[in-house]
Amino acid sequence: xxxxxxxxxxxxxxxxxxxxxxxxxxxxxxxxxxxxxxxxxxxxxxxxxxxxxxxxxxxxxxxxxxxxxxxxxxxxxxxxxxxxxxxxxxxxxxxxxxxxxxxxxxxxxx
Amino acid sequence: xxxxxxxxxxxxxxxxxxxxxxxxxxxxxxxxxxxxxxxxxxxxxxxxxxxxxxxxxxxxxxxxxxxxxxxxxxxxxxxxxxxxxxxxxxxxxxxxxxxxxxxxxxxxxxxxxxxxxxxxxxxxxxxxxxxxxxxxxxxxxxxxxxxxxxxxxxxxxxxxxxxxxxxxxxxxxxxxxxxxxxxxxxxxxxxxxxxxxxxxxxxxxxxxxxxxxxxxxxxxxxxxxxxxxxxxxxxxxxxxxxxxxxxxxxxxxxxxxxxxxxx
Numbered sequence: 001x002x003x004x005x006x007x008x009x010x011x012x013x014x015x016x017x018x019x020x021x022x023x024x025x026x027x028x029x030x031x032x033x034x035x036x037x038x039x040x041x042x043x044x045x046x047x048x049x050x051x052x053x054x055x056x057x058x059x060x061x062x063x064x065x066x067x068x069x070x071x072x073x074x075x076x077x078x079x080x081x082x083x084x085x086x087x088x089x090x091x092x093x094x095x096x097x098x099x100x101x102x103x104x105x106x107x108x109x110x
Numbered sequence: 111x112x113x114x115x116x117x118x119x120x121x122x123x124x125x126x127x128x129x130x131x132x133x134x135x136x137x138x139x140x141x142x143x144x145x146x147x148x149x150x151x152x153x154x155x156x157x158x159x160x161x162x163x164x165x166x167x168x169x170x171x172x173x174x175x176x177x178x179x180x181x182x183x184x185x186x187x188x189x190x191x192x193x194x195x196x197x198x199x200x201x202x203x204x205x206x207x208x209x210x211x212x213x214x215x216x217x218x219x220x221x222x223x224x225x226x227x228x229x230x231x232x233x234x235x236x237x238x239x240x241x242x243x244x245x246x247x248x249x250x251x252x253x254x255x256x257x258x259x260x261x262x263x264x265x266x267x268x269x270x271x272x273x274x275x276x277x278x279x280x281x282x283x284x285x286x287x288x289x290x291x292x293x294x295x296x297x298x299x300x301x302x303x304x305x306x307x308x309x310x311x312x313x314x315x316x317x318x319x320x321x322x323x324x325x326x327x328x329x330x331x332x333x334x335x336x337x338x339x340x341x342x343x344x345x346x347x348x349x350x351x352x353x354x355x356x357x358x359x360x361x362x363x364x365x366x367x368x369x370x371x372x373x
Contacts, residue, residue, distance in 0.1 A: 022191075022220050022267065029226060053268040054224055058229035082301075089299035090233045 003031055011041030011073070017048035029059035032109055036067045036074070043105050046078040057086055064096060073097075075105045079091035111177065114139045114271065114303045115160065118168035122327075128373055129155045132169070142304045144295055144314040148349065154275070157307045161195050161258045161273050162186050172272060191219045194264035195264065195301075198275040200247040200256035202263070209235075209244030212263045219267065223360060234262040254285035258292070265296060272296065274306045278313040282368055290316045311350065315339075323349065348361035 001024040006013045012035050020028055035042055044060065046052070060076070068076035076098045078084060087093045099105035115137035124128040130152045137143045147153045158164040159171055162178050171178055181189060202211045209231050216227045233367060235241050238258040248256060257277060264272060274293065280287035290313050297304055308314055314321055314335075321338045323330040325345050331338060338346065 002170065026222060027228070029223065039314075054230045054233055054266070055226055058226045058233065061229050061233075062225055083298045089295065090236050092233075 001028065003028060005031070005035060008106075010076050011043050013043045013045055013102065015045040015048070017050075019051040020049060020059075021051065021053045022055050025045040025055035025059050028056060031064065032059060032063035032097060033066060036070070036072055037070070039072055041073040042067060042075070044074070044076050045102055046076060046080060046083050047101075049080055049083055052080075052083045052086060054086070057090065057092065058067070060096070061092065075099060075108075076104050077105050111138055113137055114174055115305065116170075116172040117156070117160070118164045118170045118172070119183075120156070120171065122152070122159070122161065122164075123167045129327050130159075130166075133324070133327070135322050135329065137303060137305065139303055140297065140301050141319045142293065142317050144318035144321045145305065145307045146311070146321055146349070148309065150326065151324040152327040153307045153309075153324050157273060157275055157305070160305060161193060162190070169244075173212060184292045191215075191267055194231055194267065194269035194272040195242065196257070196260045196264040196272070196274045196277060198249065198262040198279060200308075201280075202256065202259060204248055207253065208240070208245060208246050208248060208259050211248065211259065212266055214242075215263065215266050220295055225343060230266060231262075234266055237264045237265075237295075239288075249366055254281050254289070257281065257285075257289060261289075261292060261296075265300070265302070268300055269305065272302045272304045274304065274308075276310075277306060278308060278310040283312070286310065286313055287316070288311075293317050323372060350357075 001016060001018045001020050003016045014032060016028060047102065055092055064074045076096050078098060079100050084093065087096065099108060113136035117133055117135040120130050120133045133156065145153045145156060159166050165179060169195060178189065186326045205322065212231045213227050216222055216230065217292060231244060235244055238261050240255060240258050240262065252257060277289050293304060293306065294317055296302055306317065318335055320332060320334055323346055330343055330346055331341055
């Protein structure tokens with residue numbers, strides 16, 4: 001897994017790529033929780049994620065809950081079937097705001 | 111495609127008794143393989159070999175391209191992270207809550223944050239339709255709920271391989287059918303390769319991509335549901351016919367089983 005954070009005028013973009021699993025999800029969690037602390041809008045770009053296990057999803061859930069408490073917009077960007085299927089199975093596709101592209105996400109109101 | 115499970119020429123002896131006799135089975139990634147057979151067919155022994163509880167007398171078993179017969183105890187323990195096992199009776203610890211039981215593999219094999227583990231447990235409880243049951247003790251669950259909780263624990267680490275021992279045994283048809291749905295859902299969502307050992311034919315036909323039929327320690331056939339149904343092999347037909355005998359066996363007894371009241 002690799003990740004990066006880009007600051008743009010309309011929000012912070014946290015991009016992940018590769019596989020997010022039990023080994024590296026703690027790093028993803030730490031980074032997400034950090035960004036949620038100081039951002040007003042967080043775009044989590046998962047389009048380059050090839051696999052995400054439950055620990056990765058749990059990290060997203062925790063960060064999202066933290067964001068909601070502090071009125072930070074928290075938006076996922078993903079078209080990966082591997083990620084979407086796992087979200088759907090836990091019915092989290094009904095919880096998260098998910099866009100197909102970063103452009104769509106940035107133009108939508110949150 | 112390289113099989114994720116390779117059972118090669120496996121022979122098992124208990125003393126002078128031969129339990130498995132040159133068994134060969136290959137299972138492909140994402141496949142649901144049902145292993146069927148009557149009592150004494152060797153299906154439970156095969157399962158114990160597959161999950162590393164028992165060594166083979168001869169032959170080999172490769173899981174995810176690794177020969178588990180040559181692994182040390184330490185290697186096998188690490189390898190278990192990739193396997194999930196839903197045992198027949200649930201095998202939950204009675205002194206722990208349902209949530210603690212499900213979290214146990216995470217505590218043993220990972221260093222995840224407590225909050226992450228708690229969310230993972232609740233997510234899996236949602237998946238198996240036991241949301242809100244995490245603080246109950248196993249003794250407070252019904253048979254079907256125990257099986258669901260066992261599934262939640264088996265898949266808490268998102269294993270590549272899931273082994274299920276008689277998931278439908280002792281359950282009424284409605285609960286049994288919902289567990290079958292759960293198995294299909296787990297495969298589709300998490301892309302697991304799943305091996306189900308069962309003698310329940312209805313369940314086998316609902317979930318199987320392929321079926322391995324064992325009889326007296328030998329593989330009678332391996333094929334799709336249609337191929338097994340169409341088999342003219344006498345022993346396979348005996349096995350299939352028993353299904354219909356069981357289905358119409360005794361309506362009163364069946365009704366009593368469903369209602370919990372005898373007539």
